[in-house]
Amino acid sequence: MTSPTITVASYNMRKAIGIDRRRRPERVLEVLREIDADVVALQEADKRFGTRASAVPHALIDSHGLYKPVEFGVSHSRLAQAIPFSETLESKLGLGTKNLGWHGNAILVKREVEVIGFEALDLPTLEPRGAVLAELNVRGQELRVVGMHLDLSGLWRKRQVMRILDHIARRHRPMPTVIMGDTNEWREGSGVLKEFARGYTMADTGFSFHARRPVAALDRIIVERSLTIVACGVHHSVAASKASDHLPVWAKLSA
Template sequence: MIRVASYNMRKAIGTDRRRRPERTLDVLNELDADVIALQEADRRFGSRASALPFRLIDEHSDYKPVPLDTRAGSIGWHGNALLVRKKVEVLDRILVHLPSLEPRGAVMADVRIDGIDLRVVGMHLDLSGLWRRRQATAILDHLDARPGDPPRVMMGDLNEWSVRGGCLREFAAHHHFAECGRSFHARRPIVQLDRIMVSEDLRVVASGAHHSAAARKASDHLPIWADLAPAA
């Protein structure tokens, strides 16, 4: 069994408007996932440094960031980052440029977890429905162009309020969705903006949104998770 998770951590600023990276890390530790896709992982202004200090991640969790070779001090690419357990082997990673009016990107990594290879994509899509669909197509094209064909996991904040339409149609062509439930707003979730999508060679054993007391305060989004196994 492999657990994956996705979390729009809002730059470690909670619903109390306080920046508390320790609280964000508490939520990540609660998830106990093998791979976590983060959105809004870097500060927005200045040097765009990681909102989670590297030392804090190293000393107070079992995670390590997937190295993305971006700017010094940053954990992500346009706010997107991937964390994996320290024992997980990172085989490859790339930055995915997305079409948009404002800078947007996605991150992709091939990882090996207990002998199982996965191709993982983390994303934070546009507020515009037209650009979301274009970005979904760009991500799928990048996946198809990569060598090899390991099982795929795509996750992140899709900003899609539709239940089945919009960019969900593009992703659903060859992937299925984990039923994680509503994740926004964290205090009173009313919509599924955050999604986990997997290729047909994976099955979702269990999934959900993480509703701990810490998660309800640490961001305006709840983290979502899914337990995966190879399809029969």
């Protein structure tokens, strides 16, 4: 009997700003509907300045109906938080105040997926960086998912990867694990990617950047070897070619 598959995807959504330089969060959700993954790791999911709120409003995710965000219970400090009744004031001004993830990293899951654990991780770097971790029950199968967006500097990328791998090994019980995100690594089979050689397999998804003319596989799905990669690829569509400067990558996995 064939094991059921779980579809995962990773998408640097560029704060919902498309290649036309317009912020259109509904395009991001349209792309996610096309992929129809069980679990999605997002990068650049929150605005960088101001209230640092989600680039895709929570109400829009709710009305979309397919996904729910994993709530990590963390928020970025904002100057406005020092002002009494700041959230009430921002609400009256129509400003979003709630972030979707941690340092732009977020995880969306289909509504029937059970979230059994979650954690936000700080990563070593010169600028604020983090990763998010969720432990899930997907149709009776446990799966750990880590979403990350690595630094532009190769030195810091290696330190960040080692922090993630060490954290999983020390703090969590064995569970099939997928690590996904924008690695900012242009070199195939070298650089920071070789740190995953022990215990993990790199899904051969293909080039995902730039959306206009993909020439680099910056976005990666890295799969623990207890899982089988049944199929994988880059999601090309009219919507995906406009919604961000990255194309989403996806993989179907089985135990």
